[in-house]
Amino acid sequence: MTRCLSLFGATGSVGQSTLDLIRRDGEAWRVGVLTANSDVTELAKLAREFRPDIAVIADEARHGELAEALAGTDIEAAAGADALVEAARRPADLVMAAIVGCAGLAPTMAAIESGTDVALANKEALVSAGELMTAAARTSGSTLLPVDSEHNAIFQCLAGGRIEQVRRIILTASGGPFRTMSAADMARVTPSEAVAHPNWSMGAKISVDSATMMNKGLELIEAHHLFPVGLERIEILVHPQSVIHSLVEYIDCSTLAQLGSPDMRIPIASALAWPQRMATPCAPLDLATIARLDFEAPDEVRFPATALCRAAIAEGGARPAQLNAANEVAVAAFLAGRISFPAIVDTVRRVIDAAAPAAPTSLHDIFSVDAASRAAARYFVDQCEHA
Ligand SMILES: NC(=O)c1ccc[n+]([C@@H]2O[C@H](COP(=O)([O-])OP(=O)(O)OC[C@H]3O[C@@H](n4cnc5c(N)ncnc54)[C@H](OP(=O)(O)O)[C@@H]3O)[C@@H](O)[C@H]2O)c1
Numbered sequence: 001m002t003r004c005l006s007l008f009g010a011t012g013s014v015g016q017s018t019l020d021l022i023r024r025d026g027e028a029w030r031v032g033v034l035t036a037n038s039d040v041t042e043l044a045k046l047a048r049e050f051r052p053d054i055a056v057i058a059d060e061a062r063h064g065e066l067a068e069a070l071a072g073t074d075i076e077a078a079a080g081a082d083a084l085v086e087a088a089r090r091p092a093d094l095v096m097a098a099i100v101g102c103a104g105l106a107p108t109m110a111a112i113e114s115g116t117d118v119a120l121a122n123k124e125a126l127v128s129a130g131e132l133m134t135a136a137a138r139t140s141g142s143t144l145l146p147v148d149s150e151h152n153a154i155f156q157c158l159a160g161g162r163i164e165q166v167r168r169i170i171l172t173a174s175g176g177p178f179r180t181m182s183a184a185d186m187a188r189v190t191p192s193e194a195v196a197h198p199n200w201s202m203g204a205k206i207s208v209d210s211a212t213m214m215n216k217g218l219e220l221i222e223a224h225h226l227f228p229v230g231l232e233r234i235e236i237l238v239h240p241q242s243v244i245h246s247l248v249e250y251i252d253c254s255t256l257a258q259l260g261s262p263d264m265r266i267p268i269a270s271a272l273a274w275p276q277r278m279a280t281p282c283a284p285l286d287l288a289t290i291a292r293l294d295f296e297a298p299d300e301v302r303f304p305a306t307a308l309c310r311a312a313i314a315e316g317g318a319r320p321a322q323l324n325a326a327n328e329v330a331v332a333a334f335l336a337g338r339i340s341f342p343a344i345v346d347t348v349r350r351v352i353d354a355a356a357p358a359a360p361t362s363l364h365d366i367f368s369v370d371a372a373s374r375a376a377a378r379y380f381v382d383q384c385e386h387a
Pocket of ligand 1: 008098
């Protein structure tokens with residue numbers, strides 16, 4: 001039976017990997033929605049190929065450009081934040097949430113509230129509004145299928161037991177491109193060095209997050225919401241080869257792991273086909289050639305982001321949303337050459353130290369915290385730049 005997929009963030013790294021799989025399995029899928037932020041050319045190209053009902057560009061100023069690029073087709077062209085939310089409410093068998101940043105929160109929540117199953121790549125949405133999102137999923141019956149390779153691995157390992165019988169969840173981390181670099185040398189790294197991940201090909205923001213290890217901290221928060229085993233039972237283990245994508249240890253001391261080549265199409269395929277499996281063009285794992293797998297404890301002195309994230313989720317309330325928004329601003333400032341690499345996590349820490357926002361009870365509260373945190377982060381970025 002043909003299933004309908006709505007894809008948010010179609011032009012990005014996860015979006016393109018998703019479409020690569022859909023393209024190869026055209027009989028199984030119909031695309032209902034495709035979206036992008038500002039890349040009209042790529043969005044229109046994808047829309048002409050996949051023929052969705054609607055293509056949405058988040059940047060309202062580009063509505064005319066998109067309509068023109070889709071002229072002569074029966075594809076509806078829409079623009080703006082409200083259009084994204086409206087598109088997310090349309091009936092679909094699966095929504096792929098692959099927008100980067102908290103910008104993905106409103107459409108992802110709209111899909112969840114509509115009861116649609118969501119393949120969740122957009123970790124920042126879950127970090128910012130984890131309690132609200134998981135509560136909404138429980139109410140509507142929407143299933144959250146993790147796409148992040150680590151969470152997808154844990155999801156798969158949990159099929160081998162019951163969550164009440166989990167003793168530990170071990171999130172693996174590659175350690176990023178600066179795993180062995182001294183703190184002094186990290187002060188001089190450039191954006192192009194930071195986005196050059198040793199194992200994965202990803203968008204710029206998550207690549208920088210991997211380099212600071214903020215990505216692993218965000219994933220710790222994500223795991224806490226998706227797999228409620230208790231924060232103290234979720235550990236981080238550095239594993240430079242990115243072959244084991246995470247592990248689950250049960251009370252009988254059996255540890256289950258999911259392994260695979262570092263190719264996002266594997267966890268994406270797992271989420272698309274769940275509860276079935278689908279074939280992928282990915283390289284099968286050749287362990288004889290890989291020969292060895294290494295592990296080390298994370299260094300929270302050179303990489304303080306994971307401890308910051310653990311403290312934020314332990315405190316709960318608005319802290320994770322505040323942390324996430326500050327990080328988004330700081331990463332953008334680093335990529336623009338405005339602040340140094342260590343200043344990313346310093347900026348996040350300064351924002352957290354400067355204010356303790358009240359616990360959010362609604363999406364509106366989350367957006368207020370997000371806005372205030374962004375303003376504070378911009379202030380500290382300006383200070384840093386002019387220091
Ligand atoms: N890439 C990976 O391997 C990977 C792995 C695990 C998890 N994730 C998570 O998946 C998400 C996407 O990552 P990515 O690497 O695919 O990012 P990316 O390559 O930067 O793509 C981001 C997508 O979101 C769109 N977008 C950006 N800002 C937006 C906004 N304000 N409003 C609406 N749409 C917006 C972009 O559109 P334009 O192209 O028009 O800018 C693009 O389609 C992130 O949350 C990331 O943490 C990614």
